[in-house]
Amino acid sequence: MERMYLDHAATTALDPAVLDVMLPHMRDRFGNASSVHQMGRQARFAVEESRERVAACLGAEPGEIVFTSGGTESDNFALKGVLAATSSDRPSHLITSSAEHEAILRPAERLQRDGVEVTFLDPGVQGAVTVEQVRAALRPETELVSLMHANNEIGTLTGIREIADVCRKHDVLLHCDAVQTAGLLGVNVNDLGTDLLSVSGHKFYGPKGIGCLYVRGGVDLGSLVEGGSQERERRGGTENVPAVVGFAEALERAVEAAEERVSHIRSLQEQLVAGIRDRVDPPFVFNTPVDSQDAIAPHIVNVSFPPVDDAPIDGEMLILNLDMQGVMVSAGSACTSGAMEPSHVLSAIGRDRATASAAVRFSIGKDNTAKEIDAAVNALAETVRRMRR
Numbered sequence: 001m002e003r004m005y006l007d008h009a010a011t012t013a014l015d016p017a018v019l020d021v022m023l024p025h026m027r028d029r030f031g032n033a034s035s036v037h038q039m040g041r042q043a044r045f046a047v048e049e050s051r052e053r054v055a056a057c058l059g060a061e062p063g064e065i066v067f068t069s070g071g072t073e074s075d076n077f078a079l080k081g082v083l084a085a086t087s088s089d090r091p092s093h094l095i096t097s098s099a100e101h102e103a104i105l106r107p108a109e110r111l112q113r114d115g116v117e118v119t120f121l122d123p124g125v126q127g128a129v130t131v132e133q134v135r136a137a138l139r140p141e142t143e144l145v146s147l148m149h150a151n152n153e154i155g156t157l158t159g160i161r162e163i164a165d166v167c168r169k170h171d172v173l174l175h176c177d178a179v180q181t182a183g184l185l186g187v188n189v190n191d192l193g194t195d196l197l198s199v200s201g202h203k204f205y206g207p208k209g210i211g212c213l214y215v216r217g218g219v220d221l222g223s224l225v226e227g228g229s230q231e232r233e234r235r236g237g238t239e240n241v242p243a244v245v246g247f248a249e250a251l252e253r254a255v256e257a258a259e260e261r262v263s264h265i266r267s268l269q270e271q272l273v274a275g276i277r278d279r280v281d282p283p284f285v286f287n288t289p290v291d292s293q294d295a296i297a298p299h300i301v302n303v304s305f306p307p308v309d310d311a312p313i314d315g316e317m318l319i320l321n322l323d324m325q326g327v328m329v330s331a332g333s334a335c336t337s338g339a340m341e342p343s344h345v346l347s348a349i350g351r352d353r354a355t356a357s358a359a360v361r362f363s364i365g366k367d368n369t370a371k372e373i374d375a376a377v378n379a380l381a382e383t384v385r386r387m388r389r
């Protein structure tokens with residue numbers, strides 16, 4: 001049986017060329033970047049050179065890049081860093097959305113328990129909050145707006161640039177979780193206008209457990225991890241040199257290949273949508289706003305199967321049945337799959353419980369083929385037909 005991996009929003013395979021540049025730093029060049037001797041200096045050079053490459057890919061200055069353990073840490077650092085820096089005796093306010101990743105929602109709830117006012121904006125049916133919603137939610141005490149670039153479950157893009165203009169006018173910082181788009185869409189901090197931006201290596205064929213937070217010069221976040229003076233005292237801990245080097249290599253390769261990759265992935269996305277429309281028995285509903293191509297990331301298609309005659313489809317069984325036919329997809333965010341609750345994103349865009357629970361997220365990668373998409377559509381059509389019988 002041919003197996004096809006269609007879960008690239010969850011993670012991607014490490015590019016062998018990226019592994020090749022990492023290996024020497026695991027074998028021979030194992031020095032600690034803080035050591036003053038030759039091997040230490042070699043490691044320091046590798047870290048700082050990687051920082052320059054990452055900064056260049058994002059349109060940032062090297063000093064604005066803080067290496068972290070990935071998207072979750074970057075998101076936590078952005079929220080807690082900005083809001084912990086505000087004085088406890090005056091009110092502070094955070095604006096975010098109810099469709100964010102858990103890496104934003106959980107720290108936002110923590111801050112709320114600690115006394116920060118938090119507004120969770122509800123996205124519209126398409127899955128993104130609008131600039132008007134942000135403008136209306138701003139208060140004199142708003143410190144930070146945090147919104148994702150592309151939603152990881154349904155792929156909807158947020159109009160970050162317009163929101164950035166409003167934030168700047170009101171002297172409010174903007175953080176963008178660009179974990180799903182960095183290295184795929186042109187993620188440039190100046191074009192987007194963000195003050196803070198989260199990136200994660202394993203979404204673009206880099207290693208897991210490495211990412212960065214872009215922190216615009218002049219923004220002081222303190223430090224989330226206290227310890228040594230690494231990362232200009234913003235994150236203590238001996239640098240993971242192989243991961244840092246692999247992260248820079250993967251990001252650079254992704255940015256260089258982005259145009260070609262996006263056009264390939266976009267054409268497979270169109271094929272997938274057309275195939276579902278042609279061959280899968282109704283009723284189904286696209287959770288990704290597939291008819292607004294400018295409003296969605298190229299790699300994600302999320303589709304739900306509402307109940308027929310009050311008989312809901314078990315979402316987990318649907319995923320497992322597809323897996324048995326070699327099609328690897330997610331029910332929603334990988335971080336929450338396994339939990340029985342329907343996706344908070346699908347609930348936020350107005351899906352009822354049964355429809356939200358029977359959702360499949362396909363996410364396409366650079367190495368998928370038209371043949372695989374064709375086989376995945378056939379498997380989906382067959383599985384849905386069988387499960388409804």
Ligand SMILES: Cc1ncc(COP(=O)(O)O)c(C=O)c1O
Nearest residue numbers: 070071072101103152179180200
């Ligand atoms: C939008 C978004 N933010 C944050 C994360 C967390 O990133 P990491 O897995 O690197 O911690 C993910 C991972 O799926 C994501 O999709």
